Amino acid sequence: MPRNVIVGHDALLQIPGIIADLNINGPIMLLSGDTTMKTVGAKVQDLLQEQGFDLVTGIVGRITYDEIKRIETVVQKAHAVLIVAVGGGRVIDTAKVVSYNLDIQFISVPTAASHDGIASSRASVVTEAGNVSVAAQPPLAIVADTGVIATAPHRLLAAGCADIIANYTAILDWELSHRLTGESISEYAVTLSKITAEILVKNANLIAHNDETAVWIVVKALFSSGIAMSIAGSSRPASGGEHKFAHMLERLAPGVALHGEACGIGTILGMYLHGGDWKSISQSLKQIGAPTTPSDLGISDEVCVQAVLRAREIRPERFTIFDTGITREAALAAVKALYEV
Numbered sequence: 001m002p003r004n005v006i007v008g009h010d011a012l013l014q015i016p017g018i019i020a021d022l023n024i025n026g027p028i029m030l031l032s033g034d035t036t037m038k039t040v041g042a043k044v045q046d047l048l049q050e051q052g053f054d055l056v057t058g059i060v061g062r063i064t065y066d067e068i069k070r071i072e073t074v075v076q077k078a079h080a081v082l083i084v085a086v087g088g089g090r091v092i093d094t095a096k097v098v099s100y101n102l103d104i105q106f107i108s109v110p111t112a113a114s115h116d117g118i119a120s121s122r123a124s125v126v127t128e129a130g131n132v133s134v135a136a137q138p139p140l141a142i143v144a145d146t147g148v149i150a151t152a153p154h155r156l157l158a159a160g161c162a163d164i165i166a167n168y169t170a171i172l173d174w175e176l177s178h179r180l181t182g183e184s185i186s187e188y189a190v191t192l193s194k195i196t197a198e199i200l201v202k203n204a205n206l207i208a209h210n211d212e213t214a215v216w217i218v219v220k221a222l223f224s225s226g227i228a229m230s231i232a233g234s235s236r237p238a239s240g241g242e243h244k245f246a247h248m249l250e251r252l253a254p255g256v257a258l259h260g261e262a263c264g265i266g267t268i269l270g271m272y273l274h275g276g277d278w279k280s281i282s283q284s285l286k287q288i289g290a291p292t293t294p295s296d297l298g299i300s301d302e303v304c305v306q307a308v309l310r311a312r313e314i315r316p317e318r319f320t321i322f323d324t325g326i327t328r329e330a331a332l333a334a335v336k337a338l339y340e341v
């Protein structure tokens with residue numbers, strides 16, 4: 001669990017103080033993304049350098065095992081003793097794995113409320129066989145500056161909400177697997193994951209505004225969902241069939257959707273296949289401003305059908321509704337239903 005969680009306006013200003021309290025003895029590695037390095041990354045760099053910290057910077061690319069190895073080498077060459085990760089989910093996940101492998105601490109500084117990996121002890125790594133969920137280091141501290149995050153495009157905030165709404169089907173899938181395959185389940189993780197999604201949906205009208213209140217609500221939900229994953233010791237409470245669909249969609253149509261956007265569509269499909277209230281999932285996503293159909297993403301229905309049919313190829317050991325022998329006709333019907341709301 002993170003030791004320090006700071007969420008609020010101008011939270012970035014507290015980073016030097018947090019690091020000073022650690023009494024570290026050695027350089028700090030600041031990791032960021034291509035875009036975020038030029039804005040928030042540069043701001044954090046200035047703040048730390050003004051306080052005299054010895055700083056090395058690095059840009060993180062696509063999160064693959066090769067990229068993780070590359071960053072590990074950079075961190076080792078710099079003799080860095082702490083990582084400060086400033087960026088979206090990709091940057092934070094990379095820092096989590098690198099710090100775990102090198103046994104050093106890291107601080108999570110999300111620049112967008114776009115994913116629930118802000119606090120979790122898991123990371124999602126892209127491999128040839130699809131995304132794998134690996135054990136990683138939870139952050140020592142989380143610094144979420146609501147002022148900064150509110151300036152990110154609304155698309156990112158909506159994607160974060162969709163990543164939380166995915167908890168509904170992630171839990172249904174986990175319970176299904178518990179009943180059918182005897183997979184062990186954690187009542188605490190299930191309850192926290194469900195409540196997180198419910199609170200978020202209850203506040204959907206506030207989130208549509210994209211102001212600091214909205215960011216505050218979403219960041220708290222992302223944090224809470226990450227803790228559910230840490231309790232479970234796996235991403236199960238927040239990642240079921242809808243995530244397998246999303247990871248397959250990313251493979252079939254790379255870069256067309258943000259992670260959370262693909263998960264949101266996967267959640268409607270998963271809920272439809274479970275026979276649950278998929279229309280209300282779709283309505284909540286629409287209210288928040290997240291995409292709900294393939295055409296919203298600018299892809300064909302057929303790609304979406306293929307992602308439904310091939311979702312079971314991702315992490316086959318994780319049993320979900322997408323692993324129950326879905327026919328092409330059923331997949332077509334599910335994708336068609338996306339346009340009904």
Ligand SMILES: NC(=O)C1=CN([C@@H]2O[C@H](COP(=O)(O)OP(=O)(O)OC[C@H]3O[C@@H](n4cnc5c(N)ncnc54)[C@H](OP(=O)(O)O)[C@@H]3O)[C@@H](O)[C@H]2O)C=CC1
Binds near residue numbers: 260
């Ligand atoms: N470990 C876990 O439990 C979880 C992990 N994930 C993982 O997280 C990733 C998804 O996270 P997501 O954040 O959507 O993806 P990215 O980290 O790829 O970020 C998406 C885009 O948003 C940009 N961005 C970030 N912040 C800002 C900002 N303030 N202003 C403008 N642009 C910004 C990034 O720029 P830049 O070029 O700087 O990167 C990037 O281009 C996936 O890899 C997913 O698997 C998701 C959920 C849970």
Ligand SMILES: O=C(CO)COP(=O)(O)O
Binds near residue numbers: 122235
């Ligand atoms: O994205 C996640 C939860 O939102 C977890 O990632 P995985 O699907 O890779 O386990």
Ligand SMILES: [Zn+2]
Binds near residue numbers: 163238239263
């Ligand atoms: Zn996710």
